[in-house]
Amino acid sequence: xxRGTLLIIWGWIVLWSVISGRLDLLLRGVFHGLVGVSGAALxxxxxxxxxxxxxxxxxxxxxxxxxxxxxxLVLIVPPNPxxxxxxxxxxxxxxxxxxxxxxxxxxxxxxxxxVRLLRSQQDPDLVDGNPVNISxxxxxQRNGPPLIARLTVRCCLADAxxxxxxxxxxxxxxxxxxxxxxxxxxMAVTMRNExxxxxxxxxxxxxxxxxxxxxxx
Amino acid sequence: MxxxxxxxxxxxxxxxxxxxxxxxxxxxxxxxxxxxxxHSGSAGLDLNFSRPMQLKTxxxxxxxxxxxxxxxxxxxxxxxxxxxxxxxxxxxxxLHLAGRDQRMNALTAQTWWWDPRPWLLVTRDLKNGQQxxxxxxxxxxxxxxxxxxxxxxxxxxxxxxxxxxxxSDDNRVEQIWLQPLQxxxxxxxxxxxxxxxxxxxxxxxxxNVLFGHLSSNLNGDLLVQTGGFLxxxxxxxxxxxxxxxxxxxxxxxxxxxLLPGGGGLVVPSYDGINLMPLANKGGxxxxxxxxxxxxxxxxxxGRALLIRxxxxxxxxxxxxxxGVAPRQLWLGEQAVLGVACDGKGERIWAVIGQWTGDWAEHxxxxxxxxxxxxxxxxxxxxxxxGGTPLQFDPVSRRLLFTVIREQQxxxxxxxxxxxxLQLQEVLPxxxxxxxxxxx
Numbered sequence: 001x002x003r004g005t006l007l008i009i010w011g012w013i014v015l016w017s018v019i020s021g022r023l024d025l026l027l028r029g030v031f032h033g034l035v036g037v038s039g040a041a042l043x044x045x046x047x048x049x050x051x052x053x054x055x056x057x058x059x060x061x062x063x064x065x066x067x068x069x070x071x072x073l074v075l076i077v078p079p080n081p082x083x084x085x086x087x088x089x090x091x092x093x094x095x096x097x098x099x100x101x102x103x104x105x106x107x108x109x110x111x112x113x114x115v116r117l118l119r120s121q122q123d124p125d126l127v128d129g130n131p132v133n134i135s136x137x138x139x140x141q142r143n144g145p146p147l148i149a150r151l152t153v154r155c156c157l158a159d160a161x162x163x164x165x166x167x168x169x170x171x172x173x174x175x176x177x178x179x180x181x182x183x184x185x186x187m188a189v190t191m192r193n194e195x196x197x198x199x200x201x202x203x204x205x206x207x208x209x210x211x212x213x214x215x216x217x
Numbered sequence: 218m219x220x221x222x223x224x225x226x227x228x229x230x231x232x233x234x235x236x237x238x239x240x241x242x243x244x245x246x247x248x249x250x251x252x253x254x255x256h257s258g259s260a261g262l263d264l265n266f267s268r269p270m271q272l273k274t275x276x277x278x279x280x281x282x283x284x285x286x287x288x289x290x291x292x293x294x295x296x297x298x299x300x301x302x303x304x305x306x307x308x309x310x311x312l313h314l315a316g317r318d319q320r321m322n323a324l325t326a327q328t329w330w331w332d333p334r335p336w337l338l339v340t341r342d343l344k345n346g347q348q349x350x351x352x353x354x355x356x357x358x359x360x361x362x363x364x365x366x367x368x369x370x371x372x373x374x375x376x377x378x379x380x381x382x383x384x385s386d387d388n389r390v391e392q393i394w395l396q397p398l399q400x401x402x403x404x405x406x407x408x409x410x411x412x413x414x415x416x417x418x419x420x421x422x423x424x425n426v427l428f429g430h431l432s433s434n435l436n437g438d439l440l441v442q443t444g445g446f447l448x449x450x451x452x453x454x455x456x457x458x459x460x461x462x463x464x465x466x467x468x469x470x471x472x473x474x475l476l477p478g479g480g481g482l483v484v485p486s487y488d489g490i491n492l493m494p495l496a497n498k499g500g501x502x503x504x505x506x507x508x509x510x511x512x513x514x515x516x517x518x519g520r521a522l523l524i525r526x527x528x529x530x531x532x533x534x535x536x537x538x539x540g541v542a543p544r545q546l547w548l549g550e551q552a553v554l555g556v557a558c559d560g561k562g563e564r565i566w567a568v569i570g571q572w573t574g575d576w577a578e579h580x581x582x583x584x585x586x587x588x589x590x591x592x593x594x595x596x597x598x599x600x601x602x603g604g605t606p607l608q609f610d611p612v613s614r615r616l617l618f619t620v621i622r623e624q625q626x627x628x629x630x631x632x633x634x635x636x637x638l639q640l641q642e643v644l645p646x647x648x649x650x651x652x653x654x655x656x
Contacts, residue, residue: 105503105539106519121478122291123299125257126518128561131541194273196290 001053002060007046009071014039016075024213025079027156083137083214084177087149087162106130106187111150112216115163124189124198132200135182135208138175139164144192146175148183148200153215160215166192166199173205180214182206244325245270245318248294252333252403254375254435254655255478257518257560258287258299259306259611260333262403268318269293275316275324282311305614306333309410330407334612335656338380339630340368340649347649349380349396353412358646361415362396368649370429375477376437376458377402377413377655381421383429393422393429393441402656413654421456432482434475435516435655440465440482442473455495467493477514483521485510490523492539505543509535512556513607520562522546524553536562536586546588554579555607555618562586566609566616566635568601576600576623581616581638594638596620602628605650609635619650 017023018036027035106127109117111134118124139149139162147164151157167183168190169175185202192199246267253261275296276289285302300306309332316324337352338361349362349371365384369391372381379397386392398413422429422443430442437458444451453465453473467473471485476492484491489506505523512522512534523535523543532553535543551569558565565584570577579600583592599620601607605628607618616633620643630644630651644651 105541107541121255122295122297123255123257123261124290125299126255126560128257130519130538194276196288 001050001056002058002064004046004049004051004053006064006067006071007042007049009046009068011039011042011044011046013071013074014042021212022079024215025081025157028153028215028217029213031155081157082178083149083151084139086157086160087139087151087164088142090151090160090162107133110134110216111136111148111165112152112163114165118165118198124187124196127187127198128189130187132183132185132187134165134200135180135211136165137210137214138177138179138181140177145169146177148181150216151214152217154217157215163216166190166197168199168201170202170205180208180210182208241320242322244322247314247324247327250329250403252331252377252400252656253297254377255516256297256299258301260300262298262312262331264296264298264314266294266296266318266324268320270296270324271317271319271321272296275314278315278317278326280313282313283308285310300333306612309407311407328405330404330410332402332410332656335610335653336412337617337630337644337651338371338373338654339646339651340371342627342647342649349382351412351654352644359412361398361413363418365394370431371650371652372431372433372439373652373654374433374437374439374458375435375655378437378458379416380654381431381433381439381441383431390425391427391429392420392425393431393443395419395421395439398654400656413656422454430472432472432474434479435477436479438475438479440473440475442469465495474511474514476519477516478519483511503539505537512553513558515558515562516560516611518561520558522556522558522562522565524556534565534567534584536565538562544586544588546584546586547582547590551580552577554601554603555605557607557609557616559609559611564635566607568596568607568618570600581633583635583638592638594633594640596640598623599631599640599643602650606652608653610653615641617651617653619648 014035018032023032023035136148136150139147148167149162149164151160152163153160183200183202184204185200187198188201189196190199247264248267249265251263253263272289281287285300287298287300290297309330312329312331315326339350341348341350343364346364346366347368348360348364350358350360353359366386368382369385370383377400379395381395384392384394396418397416399416400413401411404410421441426443427446428444432440439456441454441456453467455463455465467484469484470487474483476482481492481494484493489504490509492503508526509523512524514521519539521537523537525533525535531548531550533548534546534553534556536546537543546565551571554568554570556567563586567582568579569582570579577600579596581594581596582590584590599622602619602621605619607616609616614635616635618631619628620631621628627647630648632641634641
């Protein structure tokens with residue numbers, strides 16, 4: 001009976017994560033259906049177990065207690081991950097750039113497309129003066145000013161790879177770690193650490209809420 | 218058994234440790250060095266190393282002779298050298314390459330000779346037909362292809378590894394050929410620097426065609442647009458630099474052009490021109506309506522020059538930056554015979570023509586990115602041959618085009634200083650057209 005109830009709780013958490021959009025913080029949208037089906041299967045298994053073991057008394061060992069506690073905490077406490085911390089601990093290699101990125105007008109490129117373009121075509125002067133219209137979170141750096149960044153995933157947060165762009169933050173503006181910003185401006189070339197680098201010169205910075213789907217493919 | 222297993226494991230561990238220590242101490246190696254035509258300067262080289270290098274040490278320990286202005290770019294194992302000299306490059310460049318990897322192991326110092334100057338390629342008129350020839354550094358014309366009856370189109374591959382042609386015979390039947398070339402502009406010894414070596418010619422399309430149009434990008438990809446003798450036999454085939462072929466199902470109202478940087482192409486339609494990605498993933502076509510034609514690309518910056526034909530027979534030259542409305546640089550009643558621009562579209566050259574009696578007087582204009590005419594030079598007694606291109610070479614800072622003299626039928630290659638617009642040289646050979654071939 002208790003085992004069945006636990007399964008129902010976990011099944012509900014999985015299903016609810018899909019419905020409420022919490023899963024968008026963990027997994028690419030294309031896999032949400034699969035997770036939803038798993039939640040429904042857990043829920044169904046729990047119901048079957050409860051019906052079969054109706055009236056039976058069970059002892060509840062401590063791992064079950066802890067599982068139930070974790071399940072309740074997951075339900076009660078909304079997730080608030082630090083993308084900046086995660087980005088700091090992840091490798092930097094992005095997958096090969098899609099050909100499309102080269103053809104898109106600069107003002108329509110996403111932050112990830114900009115990073116892919118600059119990594120594949122490491123000549124910042126080629127994009128000097130191009131208009132930029134991007135959004136991302138503030139990624140703190142141990143050495144140097146923060147970047148504006150996005151996390152790209154193939155599947156889920158476990159394989160997340162950060163894509164960050166250098167920003168020439170205006171005087172008086174203090175970017176807060178993990179804060180989401182929309183930046184309009186243009187690309188410029190600057191010397192940082194004795195190296196030529198493409199840097200976003202913001203003309204307008206707008207704080208925005210975390211997007212519903214913050215992870216990019 | 219246990220002892221044997223233990224011994225095996227110990228040996229394997231020792232082998233791994235020895236290998237690790239050898240690899241840790243092994244100096245970095247240069248894996249590949251090749252000219253890169255996608256760059257923001259006058260010329261570029263791509264270098265790939267066996268392990269991540271320290272850019273600062275490569276920058277400080279390597280040097281060029283003559284000491285041209287340059288900068289190093291890149292990270293990890295892939296670095297790029299961009300030449301940004303303030304004057305024209307008139308001789309091969311000696312690159313002394315040295316540096317350290319990120320473990321501070323030194324690269325074995327080495328010297329390379331690099332001639333970044335493009336080759337002057339012409340379609341030469343001969344008694345028995347036409348032939349591709351190029352001018353070597355000693356001033357001798359070298360044949361680099363067989364003789365065809367007539368060459369109706371000549372397109373050098375952007376990576377300098379060949380020249381694609383549309384050849385036609387006396388029956389007006391056209392064939393598509395590729396004359397592959399082996400560039401020799403980057404060598405360990407100066408004496409090995411030479412014009413590209415001619416390889417066996419290849420027929421790209423087996424069937425005869427009614428018409429053919431060719432376009433290449435700086436990666437060396439080639440777009441072959443052909444039409445057969447029967448209805449609905451038009452074909453668009455992309456032959457990539459690695460030899461792979463791909464059919465493109467794209468409706469067009471005229472000749473298509475590949476973008477120099479790769480990834481897309483410009484497709485004319487009946488009511489304007491469209492910019493389309495080569496990988497059609499959801500169709501993000503960008504259209505520009507109006508009676509416009511593509512004039513020239515500004516190297517790899519994504520900018521281009523368009524020639525717009527107005528209903529009142531005027532023409533304008535427009536600078537187009539992707540995602541931004543075209544900027545009109547010039548408007549007039551004269552014909553626009555050719556346009557060219559530098560990498561960033563900051564300097565624009567145009568040949569405009571006006572009829573005076575029975576002779577068209579042609580003028581070369583130099584405009585800035587805002588459309589101001591900064592210099593103007595009459596081409597008299599010459600005029601630019603219609604249907605041939607005007608091309609800018611950032612290495613020698615010269616313009617190349619094909620000219621005809623009054624009351625003469627033969628056309629000649631002409632070289633003009635891109636800054637002063639002074640005619641430097643008209644080469645005394647009869648050609649159909651003259652082009653730059655990347656080194």
